[in-house]
Amino acid sequence: MSNLGSGSxxxxxxxxxxxxxRRRIIDxxxxxxxxxxxxxxxxxxxxxxxxxxxxxIYNNFANVEAxxxxxxxxxxxxxxxxxxxxxxxxxxxxxxxxxFIRMAMHRFAGHDFIISLRMAMSPETEGVIATHxxxxxxxLGRIIDEGVESGDFRTHMPGEVISETxxxxxxxxxxxxxxxxxxxxxxxxxxxxxxxxxxx
Numbered sequence: 104m105s106n107l108g109s110g111s112x113x114x115x116x117x118x119x120x121x122x123x124x125r126r127r128i129i130d131x132x133x134x135x136x137x138x139x140x141x142x143x144x145x146x147x148x149x150x151x152x153x154x155x156x157x158x159x160i161y162n163n164f165a166n167v168e169a170x171x172x173x174x175x176x177x178x179x180x181x182x183x184x185x186x187x188x189x190x191x192x193x194x195x196x197x198x199x200x201x202x203f204i205r206m207a208m209h210r211f212a213g214h215d216f217i218i219s220l221r222m223a224m225s226p227e228t229e230g231v232i233a234t235h236x237x238x239x240x241x242x243l244g245r246i247i248d249e250g251v252e253s254g255d256f257r258t259h260m261p262g263e264v265i266s267e268t269x270x271x272x273x274x275x276x277x278x279x280x281x282x283x284x285x286x287x288x289x290x291x292x293x294x295x296x297x298x299x300x301x302x303x
Contacts, residue, residue: 127153128163132170137216141223172228179235182210186242196250201294207273208286215281240270256301
């Protein structure tokens with residue numbers, strides 16, 4: 104029986120769940136998925152690994168994919184919070200753009216397993232993940248808008264189009280970085296290319 108299915112994706116980051124229990128379940132699920140592959144992991148195996156009852160597992164997540172989705176949401180939300188906190192102390196948009204790209208590249212490093220795992224997710228789960236990723240795109244959009252308003256960036260394209268294009272460009276490099284590409288070198292090259300274009 105498949106562990107993947109619709110109607111199983113957490114609608115939020117786990118509101119209403121016991122935080123400690125939720126973390127134990129997610130950690131157990133991810134360790135098993137990494138060892139066996141998501142198709143070979145059952146809710147019973149997660150219960151055994153987490154030392155919890157099957158009922159407790161089902162009280163928190165409908166299936167394995169829901170637990171994996173929760174892990175990904177946590178990672179994305181942590182990334183956005185870290186980027187927001189770091190950029191808050193930086194003034195000029197060019198420096199913020201460089202730092203956004205640098206931090207994103209470092210998040211990708213060593214995450215080949217997680218990036219590959221997204222390919223196994225259902226459309227519903229992918230939609231939830233994309234919604235949380237859109238928070239990062241909004242941060243990028245704010246940087247572009249501030250740059251245009253200050254005159255640091257010069258463009259006739261709408262800021263929303265620019266931020267979306269940059270967001271997908273950076274995201275497209277995730278597999279390369281995850282498989283061993285240098286995050287700092289790549290971030291510097293991408294940032295320099297983008298800033299040259301935005302300052303034309």
